[in-house]
Amino acid sequence: MRYGVNYTPSQGWFHHWLDLDLGAVRADLAGLAGLGADHVRIFPLWPLLQPHRGLIRTAAIDDVGAVAGVAAEVGLDVTVDVLQGHLSSFDFYPAWTRTWHERNIYTDPDVVRAQADLLTAVASALRGRPNVLGISLGNEPNNLVPHNPVKPEQVDEWLDTLLAACARAWPEGQHVHNAYDAVWYTADHPFTPRAAATKGAMTIVHPWVFSVNCAQRYGALAPETVHLAEYAVELAKGHATTPERPVWVQEHGAPAPHIPAGDAPAFAEQSLTNVRTCADVWGVTWWCSHDVDTRLKDFPALEYTLGLLTNDGRRKPLADVYAAAAADRRTDRDNSKKRATALVLDDAQENRPSAGPGGRFFAAWMDAARRGERLAIASATQAADPGLLAARGITGLRYLEERM
Amino acid sequence: MRYGVNYTPSQGWFHHWLDLDLGAVRADLAGLAGLGADHVRIFPLWPLLQPHRGLIRTAAIDDVGAVAGVAAEVGLDVTVDVLQGHLSSFDFYPAWTRTWHERNIYTDPDVVRAQADLLTAVASALRGRPNVLGISLGNEPNNLVPHNPVKPEQVDEWLDTLLAACARAWPEGQHVHNAYDAVWYTADHPFTPRAAATKGAMTIVHPWVFSVNCAQRYGALAPETVHLAEYAVELAKGHATTPERPVWVQEHGAPAPHIPAGDAPAFAEQSLTNVRTCADVWGVTWWCSHDVDTRLKDFPALEYTLGLLTNDGRRKPLADVYAAAAADRRTDRDNSKKRATALVLDDAQENRPSAGPGGRFFAAWMDAARRGERLAIASATQAADPGLLAARGITGLRYLEERM
Secondary structure, three states: OEEEEEOOOOOOHHHHHHHOOHHHHHHHHHHHHOOOOOEEEEOOOHHHHOOEOOEOOHHHHHHHHHHHHHHHHOOOEEEEEOOOOEEOOEEOOOHHHOHHHOOOOOOOHHHHHHHHHHHHHHHHHHOOOOOEEEEEOOOOHHHHHHHOOOOHHHHHHHHHHHHHHHHHHOOOOOOEOOOOOHHHHOOOOOOOHHHHHHOOOOEEEOOOOOOOOOHHHHOOOOHHHHOHHHHHHHHHHHOOOOOOOOEEEEEEOOOOOOOOHHHHHHHHHHHHHHHOOOOOEEEEEEEOOEOOOOOOOOOOHHHHHOOOEOOOOOEOHHHHHHHHHHHOOOOOOOHHHOOOEEEEEOOOHHHHHHHOOOOHHHHHHHHHHHOOOOOEEEEHHHHOOHHHHHHHOOOEEEEOOOOO | OEEEEEOOOOOOHHHHHHHOOHHHHHHHHHHHHOOOOOEEEEOOOHHHHOOEOOEOOHHHHHHHHHHHHHHHHOOOEEEEEOOOOEEOOEEOOOHHHOHHHOOOOOOOHHHHHHHHHHHHHHHHHHOOOOOEEEEEOOOOHHHHHHHOOOOHHHHHHHHHHHHHHHHHHOOOOOOEOOOOOHHHHOOOOOOOHHHHHHOOOOEEEOOOOOOOOOHHHHOOOOHHHHOHHHHHHHHHHHOOOOOOOOEEEEEEOOOOOOOOHHHHHHHHHHHHHHHOOOOOEEEEEEEOOEOOOOOOOOOOHHHHHOOOEOOOOOEOHHHHHHHHHHHOOOOOOOHHHOOOEEEEEOOOHHHHHHHOOOOHHHHHHHHHHHOOOOOEEEEHHHHOOHHHHHHHOOOEEEOOOOOO
């Protein structure tokens, strides 16, 4: 299992691309390598890569390559999210997609073609760098749905088009897409579990304990909270159509005050230990590297203190837990981890809330976890596929009891 | 009377700030100096100056200074619009003002404070450059009203706050604000003629012949079209509260197809000649310097061909007319130009459409112009102020005939 960190630059947050200081980047990344991380996830900004339709900035792509080069120097692999897009509450839209030029970023053919052109350019430029693993289309693009109404089949087409562009430009790259957890838990959300679990090289989960009202509802160190990431992995596997499709816990963090700073080390230790009981986990990438400079205004409060390191690069107690886990890493294909009994999930789209905190399915899985039982999850679709169940090593199915 | 050019960089349009090439800027500006221009108006981008609330980029302000320095080398003065904001249909909003962080850019106290901080920083940095004349708050901020609902008294407060910030940082600078022509012609527009005619060092007009359906209604070389800029100057003077307040024709251009390319030289020659019959014109600044690179998509068609120079720097026939006018420049305080007879305008806000193309007041003024009569304009407020009329040299008032 791989351990990585989402890289939030200490100087200027993601605005550092405007004033890129590779010395500062090197110091930041050396600090992460020093924790035992093996990779970082980096985030250029869409308006800087492609400020105009018809203008892809070579210099901006070169900057991404330069950061990847610095990562290589300190021994880190890199994954690159391109269409930001959304970052920690801020949405970076190029001017050519908004106001007078309002265009749907998922469905407007000109926009999608431009996005594909950009992904092609970035993928082509990074392909030759051995420490760059692949492209992630963009960070949680489903946060942009409120401004760009879209239907599930349109999201599917968008994902297919953009992932195909990456694959054409860089066939051997590990290209993925991701979404915030509405994909798993919100009935009418146009990004679907099926899209998450079938498109791209891996299924991505971002199991944040605050956004789904989990830590708030159950407590910072409650079983539901420290098992949430493990549960998200099993839920992802339960929606897959192939037995060993890898799952990447691409964002995992300890947001205060939902996880008080004093509880963060215990939360991280327990949550990471629980994730490691799952089979087929490609890796865990912690959010994030550095606390945000408090001179940068307007972030939601929890965003300022998510770093493993302080803004000036000092290790927080959380970082020691992360480093210990990374030092103790295991391989990601440990078949002994397979889970023999699966809880069966009605995978109708409208049933998604049942799988979220507060939902019946979620509660049933967590009740088992409280009893020390590690259940797999199988969608009803999987449960009807004996071959897939066998390949997953699932020998028993358990169904939710009917409501009294 | 001064002659200038709105500088639209040939390489990358205003995205050139991301890849600033001072050699290319020098070549562009030398071409404008070669036309006899004495100043350029330049446009940094708000999101690059202030990408985050709490982050003003020194490097971006240094870039503005560097462009001003290059202008000095070729003998050009400079005025700087800061809060772009709006440019040729594209709106550049910092991420911290939109979507999840939606804030009214005119009325939110945090935003206004940040804007004042930015203007203070830019003004302070430019104050020492003898060829920089002053600050313009931003290009046509009233184009942003649709996304930021605002009342006239709130606009007034916003203008006062920001102009005061400029004046505090740079007392001797010539600081102004501007707006597209809805200010003069649209009944319920929150930017008012009074604000235009009283706040800042000069009254600014942007007499575009297309945006008010003038060239379309009357024809490219019709009297209404070739007198529109002259009329806008007189209208501005008619709303003033001091007799010799200067007026700056800050944007003037020949947009195709409304002014066909073949008619552009004649339009420019006639329109500039007409403007020069007005007293108290500080100058005319042509929009724009260079045709937009057609590889940059999505501009309204007319925006691509507004340059005096082609995108690769060659003079267009229009440029020869501009150069001839600039070579023949006059002083801006020629009292012989004073107009003895004023047409009196009911300056109630809701009467503004009467003053626009298609309106009764506009038609009456233009009818006089067709007869070779150059009328001043006096608001009803001015008409009740004998001292002001006398200082303007107005000895006769003419009122619109009552409708039958």
